Amino acid sequence: MELDLAKIEKQAKYTRFFSLKEQGESEAEIRIALGMELDDFEKFAKECLQCEADKLSQKSVGEVYVEYLFHQKKCIADLEVMAKKFDQVKHYSALVNSVKIRSDIFDKIIKVGQEFGLLEKKPERREIVAGIMVAKMDSQQLRNTILGELSGLEKMMDMYGDQGILDVAPGELHRDYVPPLSMEKPDSEVPLLKGHKTKTHIIHGGRRVVKKRLPM
Secondary structure (H helix, E strand, O other): OOOOHHHHHHHHHHHHHHHHHHOOOOHHHHHHHHOOOHHHHHHHHHHHHHHHHHHHHOOOHHHHHHHHHHHHHHHHHHHHHHHHHHHHOOOHHHHHHHHHHHHHHHHHHHHHHHHOOOOOOOOOOOOEEOOEEOOOOOHHHHHHHHHHHHHHHHHHHHHHOOOOHHHOOOOOOOOOOOOOHHHOOOHHHOOOOOOOOEEEEEEEOOEEEEEEEOOO
Protein backbone atom coordinates (compact mmCIF):
# COMPACT_ATOMS: atom_id res chain seq x y z
CA MET A 1 0.00 0.00 0.00
CA GLU A 2 1.51 3.27 -1.15
CA LEU A 3 1.49 6.21 1.19
CA ASP A 4 0.09 9.50 -0.04
CA LEU A 5 2.95 11.69 1.12
CA ALA A 6 1.32 14.88 -0.19
CA LYS A 7 -1.82 14.16 1.85
CA ILE A 8 0.19 13.32 4.98
CA GLU A 9 2.20 16.50 4.63
CA LYS A 10 -0.94 18.57 4.18
CA GLN A 11 -2.58 17.00 7.22
CA ALA A 12 0.54 17.76 9.26
CA LYS A 13 0.27 21.40 8.18
CA TYR A 14 -3.40 21.44 9.21
CA THR A 15 -2.48 20.17 12.67
CA ARG A 16 0.38 22.64 12.96
CA PHE A 17 -1.83 25.52 11.79
CA PHE A 18 -4.50 24.92 14.47
CA SER A 19 -1.91 24.25 17.15
CA LEU A 20 -0.35 27.66 16.54
CA LYS A 21 -3.82 29.25 16.36
CA GLU A 22 -4.67 27.88 19.80
CA GLN A 23 -1.43 29.33 21.14
CA GLY A 24 -2.57 32.77 19.98
CA GLU A 25 -0.01 33.20 17.20
CA SER A 26 -0.81 35.72 14.47
CA GLU A 27 -1.29 34.62 10.85
CA ALA A 28 2.03 36.23 9.90
CA GLU A 29 3.83 34.17 12.56
CA ILE A 30 2.02 30.99 11.50
CA ARG A 31 2.90 31.58 7.84
CA ILE A 32 6.60 31.94 8.74
CA ALA A 33 6.49 28.83 10.94
CA LEU A 34 4.98 26.82 8.07
CA GLY A 35 7.44 28.30 5.55
CA MET A 36 4.73 29.31 3.06
CA GLU A 37 4.42 32.18 0.62
CA LEU A 38 1.69 34.75 1.30
CA ASP A 39 -0.66 33.75 -1.55
CA ASP A 40 -0.33 30.04 -0.79
CA PHE A 41 -0.81 30.61 2.92
CA GLU A 42 -4.00 32.67 2.50
CA LYS A 43 -5.53 29.91 0.39
CA PHE A 44 -4.35 27.23 2.83
CA ALA A 45 -5.69 29.09 5.89
CA LYS A 46 -9.09 29.49 4.25
CA GLU A 47 -9.20 25.73 3.49
CA CYS A 48 -8.30 24.92 7.11
CA LEU A 49 -11.06 27.09 8.55
CA GLN A 50 -13.63 25.82 6.06
CA CYS A 51 -12.70 22.24 6.87
CA GLU A 52 -13.30 22.84 10.59
CA ALA A 53 -16.59 24.63 9.84
CA ASP A 54 -17.77 21.62 7.81
CA LYS A 55 -16.87 19.27 10.65
CA LEU A 56 -18.72 21.45 13.14
CA SER A 57 -21.88 21.63 11.02
CA GLN A 58 -22.04 17.84 10.92
CA LYS A 59 -22.04 17.54 14.71
CA SER A 60 -25.20 17.47 16.80
CA VAL A 61 -25.90 20.03 19.49
CA GLY A 62 -25.17 17.39 22.11
CA GLU A 63 -21.77 16.59 20.63
CA VAL A 64 -20.80 20.26 20.50
CA TYR A 65 -21.88 20.74 24.11
CA VAL A 66 -19.92 17.71 25.32
CA GLU A 67 -16.75 19.03 23.68
CA TYR A 68 -17.41 22.43 25.21
CA LEU A 69 -17.89 20.74 28.59
CA PHE A 70 -14.51 18.98 28.37
CA HIS A 71 -12.77 22.24 27.48
CA GLN A 72 -14.35 23.98 30.47
CA LYS A 73 -13.37 21.13 32.79
CA LYS A 74 -9.79 21.50 31.57
CA CYS A 75 -9.92 25.20 32.47
CA ILE A 76 -11.23 24.33 35.94
CA ALA A 77 -8.42 21.78 36.44
CA ASP A 78 -5.81 24.39 35.41
CA LEU A 79 -7.33 26.89 37.85
CA GLU A 80 -7.18 24.34 40.66
CA VAL A 81 -3.44 23.84 40.04
CA MET A 82 -2.91 27.60 40.04
CA ALA A 83 -4.97 27.99 43.22
CA LYS A 84 -2.64 25.60 45.06
CA LYS A 85 0.36 27.65 43.94
CA PHE A 86 -1.30 30.89 45.03
CA ASP A 87 -2.03 29.34 48.42
CA GLN A 88 1.60 28.25 48.88
CA VAL A 89 2.95 31.75 48.23
CA LYS A 90 0.10 33.34 50.24
CA HIS A 91 -1.15 35.26 47.21
CA TYR A 92 -4.67 35.32 48.62
CA SER A 93 -6.23 37.88 46.28
CA ALA A 94 -5.29 35.72 43.28
CA LEU A 95 -6.54 32.66 45.16
CA VAL A 96 -9.94 34.28 45.75
CA ASN A 97 -10.14 35.32 42.10
CA SER A 98 -9.38 31.79 40.93
CA VAL A 99 -12.20 30.43 43.09
CA LYS A 100 -14.58 33.05 41.67
CA ILE A 101 -13.58 32.22 38.09
CA ARG A 102 -14.20 28.51 38.69
CA SER A 103 -17.64 29.34 40.05
CA ASP A 104 -18.34 31.50 36.98
CA ILE A 105 -17.32 28.63 34.70
CA PHE A 106 -19.75 26.26 36.42
CA ASP A 107 -22.53 28.83 36.03
CA LYS A 108 -21.63 29.24 32.37
CA ILE A 109 -21.73 25.46 31.79
CA ILE A 110 -25.29 25.35 33.13
CA LYS A 111 -26.38 28.44 31.18
CA VAL A 112 -25.00 27.14 27.87
CA GLY A 113 -26.64 23.76 28.45
CA GLN A 114 -29.98 25.51 29.01
CA GLU A 115 -29.53 27.63 25.89
CA PHE A 116 -28.81 24.49 23.87
CA GLY A 117 -31.98 22.94 25.24
CA LEU A 118 -30.07 20.10 26.89
CA LEU A 119 -30.72 21.19 30.48
CA GLU A 120 -34.12 22.05 31.88
CA LYS A 121 -34.61 25.70 32.68
CA LYS A 122 -37.27 26.49 35.23
CA PRO A 123 -39.18 29.76 34.69
CA GLU A 124 -38.30 32.59 37.02
CA ARG A 125 -40.70 32.79 39.94
CA ARG A 126 -42.71 35.99 39.71
CA GLU A 127 -45.82 36.62 41.76
CA ILE A 128 -47.62 39.95 41.48
CA VAL A 129 -50.42 41.12 43.78
CA ALA A 130 -52.16 44.39 42.92
CA GLY A 131 -49.16 45.48 40.86
CA ILE A 132 -46.63 44.66 43.61
CA MET A 133 -43.96 42.02 43.03
CA VAL A 134 -43.84 39.76 46.07
CA ALA A 135 -41.43 37.04 44.93
CA LYS A 136 -38.61 38.37 47.11
CA MET A 137 -40.68 39.52 50.09
CA ASP A 138 -40.19 37.87 53.45
CA SER A 139 -43.17 36.56 55.42
CA GLN A 140 -43.76 39.78 57.36
CA GLN A 141 -43.61 41.98 54.25
CA LEU A 142 -45.99 39.67 52.44
CA ARG A 143 -48.39 39.67 55.43
CA ASN A 144 -48.37 43.49 55.56
CA THR A 145 -49.01 43.70 51.82
CA ILE A 146 -52.00 41.35 52.03
CA LEU A 147 -53.46 43.24 55.01
CA GLY A 148 -53.10 46.51 53.12
CA GLU A 149 -54.95 45.12 50.10
CA LEU A 150 -57.74 43.69 52.30
CA SER A 151 -58.09 47.03 54.06
CA GLY A 152 -58.64 48.80 50.74
CA LEU A 153 -61.19 46.18 49.73
CA GLU A 154 -63.03 46.59 53.03
CA LYS A 155 -63.33 50.36 52.46
CA MET A 156 -64.84 49.76 49.02
CA MET A 157 -67.37 47.33 50.49
CA ASP A 158 -68.33 49.87 53.16
CA MET A 159 -68.94 52.50 50.47
CA TYR A 160 -70.77 50.44 47.87
CA GLY A 161 -71.81 47.19 49.56
CA ASP A 162 -72.77 44.40 47.18
CA GLN A 163 -74.21 46.64 44.46
CA GLY A 164 -73.52 45.87 40.84
CA ILE A 165 -71.13 48.26 39.17
CA LEU A 166 -73.93 49.68 36.97
CA ASP A 167 -76.00 50.47 40.06
CA VAL A 168 -73.32 52.61 41.68
CA ALA A 169 -74.15 56.30 41.36
CA PRO A 170 -71.34 58.17 39.62
CA GLY A 171 -69.65 60.87 41.61
CA GLU A 172 -68.93 64.40 40.45
CA LEU A 173 -66.89 64.29 37.28
CA HIS A 174 -65.89 67.98 37.26
CA ARG A 175 -63.18 69.73 39.14
CA ASP A 176 -63.71 73.03 40.88
CA TYR A 177 -62.38 75.71 38.60
CA VAL A 178 -59.95 78.18 40.15
CA PRO A 179 -58.91 80.82 37.61
CA PRO A 180 -55.41 82.26 37.59
CA LEU A 181 -54.96 85.36 39.71
CA SER A 182 -54.19 87.38 36.60
CA MET A 183 -57.75 86.78 35.35
CA GLU A 184 -59.40 88.08 38.50
CA LYS A 185 -59.86 91.84 38.61
CA PRO A 186 -61.53 93.73 41.40
CA ASP A 187 -64.79 95.40 40.56
CA SER A 188 -63.13 98.83 40.80
CA GLU A 189 -60.98 98.02 37.78
CA VAL A 190 -63.93 97.01 35.60
CA PRO A 191 -65.55 100.08 33.95
CA LEU A 192 -69.33 100.03 34.08
CA LEU A 193 -71.60 101.73 31.61
CA LYS A 194 -75.12 102.69 32.46
CA GLY A 195 -77.56 100.13 31.20
CA HIS A 196 -74.82 97.59 30.50
CA LYS A 197 -74.87 94.08 31.95
CA THR A 198 -71.65 92.71 33.37
CA LYS A 199 -70.52 89.79 35.47
CA THR A 200 -68.49 89.59 38.63
CA HIS A 201 -66.52 86.57 39.70
CA ILE A 202 -66.59 85.56 43.32
CA ILE A 203 -64.67 82.60 44.70
CA HIS A 204 -66.38 80.59 47.44
CA GLY A 205 -64.66 77.47 48.83
CA GLY A 206 -62.49 77.06 45.72
CA ARG A 207 -65.53 77.19 43.39
CA ARG A 208 -66.19 80.01 40.97
CA VAL A 209 -69.65 81.57 41.32
CA VAL A 210 -70.90 83.84 38.55
CA LYS A 211 -73.38 86.54 39.49
CA LYS A 212 -75.07 88.82 37.04
CA ARG A 213 -75.27 92.53 37.76
CA LEU A 214 -78.54 94.00 36.59
CA PRO A 215 -78.60 97.33 34.76
CA MET A 216 -78.97 100.43 36.88
